[in-house]
Amino acid sequence: MERTAExxxxxxxxxxxxxxxxxxxxxxxxxxxxxxxxxxxxASVTAMLKKLAAMEPxxxxxxxxxxxxxxxxxxKRALSVIRHHRLLETFLYQTLGYSWDEVHDxxxxxxxxxxDRFEEGLVKLLGNPTHDPHxxxxxxxxxxxxxxxxxxxxxxxxGDRVVVERVDDKDAELLRYLAGKSVLPGxxxxxxxxxxxxxxxxxxxxxxxxxVVLGPEIAERIFVRxxx
Amino acid sequence: MERTAExxxxxxxxxxxxxxxxxxxxxxxxxxxxxxxxxxxxASVTAMLKKLAAMEPxxxxxxxxxxxxxxxxxxKRALSVIRHHRLLETFLYQTLGYSWDEVHDxxxxxxxxxxDRFEEGLVKLLGNPTHDPHxxxxxxxxxxxxxxxxxxxxxxxxGDRVVVERVDDKDAELLRYLAGKSVLPGxxxxxxxxxxxxxxxxxxxxxxxxxVVLGPEIAERIFVRxxx
DNA sequence: ATTCCGACTTAGTTGAGACTAACTTTCAAC
DNA sequence: GTTGAAAGTTAGTCTCAACTAAGTCGGAAT
Ligand SMILES: [Mn+2]
Ligand SMILES: [Mn+2]
Ligand SMILES: [Mn+2]
Ligand SMILES: [Mn+2]
Numbered sequence: 162m163e164r165t166a167e168x169x170x171x172x173x174x175x176x177x178x179x180x181x182x183x184x185x186x187x188x189x190x191x192x193x194x195x196x197x198x199x200x201x202x203x204a205s206v207t208a209m210l211k212k213l214a215a216m217e218p219x220x221x222x223x224x225x226x227x228x229x230x231x232x233x234x235x236x237k238r239a240l241s242v243i244r245h246h247r248l249l250e251t252f253l254y255q256t257l258g259y260s261w262d263e264v265h266d267x268x269x270x271x272x273x274x275x276x277d278r279f280e281e282g283l284v285k286l287l288g289n290p291t292h293d294p295h296x297x298x299x300x301x302x303x304x305x306x307x308x309x310x311x312x313x314x315x316x317x318x319x320g321d322r323v324v325v326e327r328v329d330d331k332d333a334e335l336l337r338y339l340a341g342k343s344v345l346p347g348x349x350x351x352x353x354x355x356x357x358x359x360x361x362x363x364x365x366x367x368x369x370x371x372x373v374v375l376g377p378e379i380a381e382r383i384f385v386r387x388x389x
Numbered sequence: 390m391e392r393t394a395e396x397x398x399x400x401x402x403x404x405x406x407x408x409x410x411x412x413x414x415x416x417x418x419x420x421x422x423x424x425x426x427x428x429x430x431x432a433s434v435t436a437m438l439k440k441l442a443a444m445e446p447x448x449x450x451x452x453x454x455x456x457x458x459x460x461x462x463x464x465k466r467a468l469s470v471i472r473h474h475r476l477l478e479t480f481l482y483q484t485l486g487y488s489w490d491e492v493h494d495x496x497x498x499x500x501x502x503x504x505d506r507f508e509e510g511l512v513k514l515l516g517n518p519t520h521d522p523h524x525x526x527x528x529x530x531x532x533x534x535x536x537x538x539x540x541x542x543x544x545x546x547x548g549d550r551v552v553v554e555r556v557d558d559k560d561a562e563l564l565r566y567l568a569g570k571s572v573l574p575g576x577x578x579x580x581x582x583x584x585x586x587x588x589x590x591x592x593x594x595x596x597x598x599x600x601v602v603l604g605p606e607i608a609e610r611i612f613v614r615x616x617x
Numbered sequence: 618a619t620t621c622c623g624a625c626t627t628a629g630t631t632g633a634g635a636c637t638a639a640c641t642t643t644c645a646a647c
Numbered sequence: 648g649t650t651g652a653a654a655g656t657t658a659g660t661c662t663c664a665a666c667t668a669a670g671t672c673g674g675a676a677t
Pocket of ligand 2: 247250293294295297330
């Protein structure tokens with residue numbers, strides 16, 4: 162039974178997800194980058210890349226010393242895992258009352274283990290959400306991925322009015338910090354001023370008295386769209 | 390870090406759970422029984438039992454050729470996994486709309502992977518439930534387990550009035566069959582008659598027109614308490 | 618007492634997926 | 648062009664948790 166090896170392990174899933182994310186931007190993902198992202202050794206990555214390329218159907222196109230890209234199959238699988246991940250984050254946040262810095266780790270464990278039935282249940286419960294708590298788009302049931310916000314807050318000028326669309330979700334510390342300042346997806350921001358010395362931005366955040374000051378390294382990880 | 394090996398694998402968890410269930414009734418669990426329950430070879434079980442006994446602290450008391458019992462530590466761990474399992478089943482049933490024959494497999498995968506935070510979220514969401522959809526008691530937050538119903542429907546006589554408390558959850562087929570006949574935890578039953586030939590029971594089930602007839606092998610797997 | 622069967626154990630393999638150590642390739646700086 | 652560092656690969660090892668094949672043990676029936 163099951164001739165077309167439809168099952169993938171936790172390890173394989175996480176590799177595919179990493180490769181997917183690393184290849185938004187650069188053409189191929191390098192061994193080093195994947196190793197860093199997954200916090201494992203380069204040697205382990207080389208071994209796994211060979212396996213992924215040798216699968217039937219192949220999950221990646223691997224060229225020695227030149228890195229990898231996902232095949233159509235690998236990409237489908239990656240998107241499926243990402244859909245699980247983001248639906249789970251949304252569920253943890255909205256239904257179980259997690260804070261947005263707690264959701265990632267839990268989702269990263271659960272994403273490999275839930276069934277289609279579970280996914281379907283979440284979608285129904287949450288009303289087919291389109292974005293996770295960090296503002297990342299959730300691939301739809303056909304695994305089509307909406308556009309990911311890329312305009313960074315750090316690129317703005319005084320007087321600009323924007324809406325926060327997405328925040329880099331890699332760093333729990335940062336997420337806690339931003340939550341404290343009410344910098345969350347959906348909030349309106351008016352840029353008051355920018356320091357010429359340190360590049361600090363002064364902001365007026367909607368529903369929040371007083372101004373918020375953010376350093377440039379932080380502003381680089383907040384993505385916005387123009388307001389109205 | 391983490392000197393007191395507090396982590397346990399999926400495999401270890403499932404062994405402990407099996408041993409817990411097998412030792413309700415008999416004093417020690419045999420290699421054969423565990424192998425059958427987990428659908429793996431006896432040899433694999435022997436190997437694992439040695440490991441469980443060698444853990445620090447030991448999870449089981451293992452005597453060659455005489456079987457195993459859980460230690461206090463093993464029992465705590467088993468009860469924790471069972472708590473996860475039954476909370477998850479309740480969640481899947483009540484919140485995600487699973488039918489009661491679908492919940493077991495999903496819960497058996499998720500039970501190893503959810504955090505304390507998740508458990509806490511479920512408890513809050515579900516209102517600290519005491520029983521899972523099959524009527525099995527959920528260990529409380531101190532891992533104290535309530536009494537499990539043991540009086541089988543098959544032991545009753547015409548005229549007896551009872552309430553269904555629990556149904557054996559091992560067989561999805563049976564669960565579907567019983568759901569079709571409205572034999573669910575909480576339903577009232579009046580025993581109308583019992584056949585002397587085949588032992589069939591005729592029943593009147595609350596909220597259900599017409600009578601229900603059950604064979605003795607099935608009635609043995611339904612557990613009840615006297616009504617009022 | 619012998620025999621036999623089922624339960625149990627031992628020994629040796631396997632496959633995943635990680636690791637370290639050592640080697641090779643590439644490429645930029647001098 | 649040589650050199651050095653970073654990136655990548657290879658080789659060999661480890662742990663976990665499964666497997667099969669080949670015993671051993673113990674009790675029941677003869
Ligand atoms: Mn993951
Ligand atoms: Mn996210
Ligand atoms: Mn399980
Ligand atoms: Mn149950």
